[in-house]
Amino acid sequence: MHTIRSVILGLFAAAxxxxxVMAAELVMVEQKGCIYCTMWRDQVGPEYAMTPEGAFAPxxxxxxxxxxxxxxxxxxxxxxxxxxxxxxDDREVAxxxxxxxxxxxWGLLDRMLKENTNFQGGTG
Numbered sequence: 001m002h003t004i005r006s007v008i009l010g011l012f013a014a015a016x017x018x019x020x021v022m023a024a025e026l027v028m029v030e031q032k033g034c035i036y037c038t039m040w041r042d043q044v045g046p047e048y049a050m051t052p053e054g055a056f057a058p059x060x061x062x063x064x065x066x067x068x069x070x071x072x073x074x075x076x077x078x079x080x081x082x083x084x085x086x087x088x089d090d091r092e093v094a095x096x097x098x099x100x101x102x103x104x105x106w107g108l109l110d111r112m113l114k115e116n117t118n119f120q121g122g123t124g
Contacts, residue, residue, distance in 0.1 A: 024057040031064040052121035
């Protein structure tokens with residue numbers, strides 16, 4: 001009986017660990033001359049990595065006109081900058097197109113993370 005209990009607890013711990021190791025990344029699609037990309041970089045960029053969101057889903061910048069990275073799978077075309085694509089295990093799970101301001105960004109990002117990952121925290 002003790003052995004069965006140990007096995008069940010071990011399986012539960014392994015499942016919990018694998019759920020907490022979700023590889024999330026926020027891909028920011030931008031292009032030269034994009035004023036809203038510059039706004040994001042000025043308003044959010046300096047603090048992003050220091051937030052719970054930034055720790056959970058680090059930002060990765062890609063150029064709209066550059067070839068798509070081979071390691072990422074997007075659900076559809078990328079046309080607007082900035083576009084923020086939430087990737088989990090290198091696959092798109094959510095997207096936010098545009099940047100109308102810092103408050104809007106944090107609220108939507110928090111929602112994207114909570115609805116599509118095991119993210120619990122938030123500054124939003």
